[in-house]
Amino acid sequence: MNSMKKDSSKSTINSSLVEEARKTLVGAKDWLLEDASLMTAYWHDKMGYTEAWVDANWHLVLDEGHEIIEEFDEKEDIALLWLINHANNNPVPLEQCHVAGTMVEAGAYHCMSCGHDNVVEVKQTLAPCEICQYGLMSTHHDQKSV
Template sequence: MKTVKKDSSNHVSDSNLVEEARKTLVGAKDWLLEDMALMNAYWHDKMGYTEAWVDANWHLVMDEGQDLVEELDKKEDAALLWLINHANNNPVPLEECHVVGTEVEPGTYRCMSCGHDNIVEATQPLGSCEICHYGLLSSHDVDKA
């Protein structure tokens, strides 16, 4: 019968690896907890300052808040329009597109489906394309683009 000898050098090296891994994990946990504590303190201070400012100036927020919201909405709309026009490489800027039923000025409106030029002679609600009856037309002058 063969006896199995334990290799003591492997056992020592394995326990050293386990101990090193344990130390590394403890260090990583401590580092994470310290970072979380710093971030928590930062946001607590930042939000505390913001809350204090709002408490002190709540009448300004209430008086001017609606105007600021409307102004911000306009800026967001303009930014979104710019993004859609440029990121998608639209052939026609969206602000020059018109949907059937929209009040339009006299001019030429090109169908976005078949390309037919529909002529509007007076200010009126826009009708669908005379040829294909598509409901999206453009006042964009392709020759200028």
């Protein structure tokens, strides 16, 4: 008979533990669902506010966007030019190279083929070399004669 008393108290303890575990799991599930619904509501409100702001100010977004794109393009061009000049160890930096047919300022344009200095008196379209008709010139000062 003593064994029956011990077994019934163990079973009562076990059922109490199971019931407590069940309550804890239900509480955790409810907390998780409530937390998820709060986060959903927060993001819904936040995104709704953001969408409303963009709808109201779309012209500002477009105006700023064009300026930012132009600024990025300019920085990208500068970075690419630097990379090409330094990676290839160019003797003449590309920004000092000029192609026939482009508008140039007055000055001396050194032919990259024969080395002749083509002098331009006023701002005008660059003509091919007077001597060899080559179309690539340079304003780089430290170059050696070809």
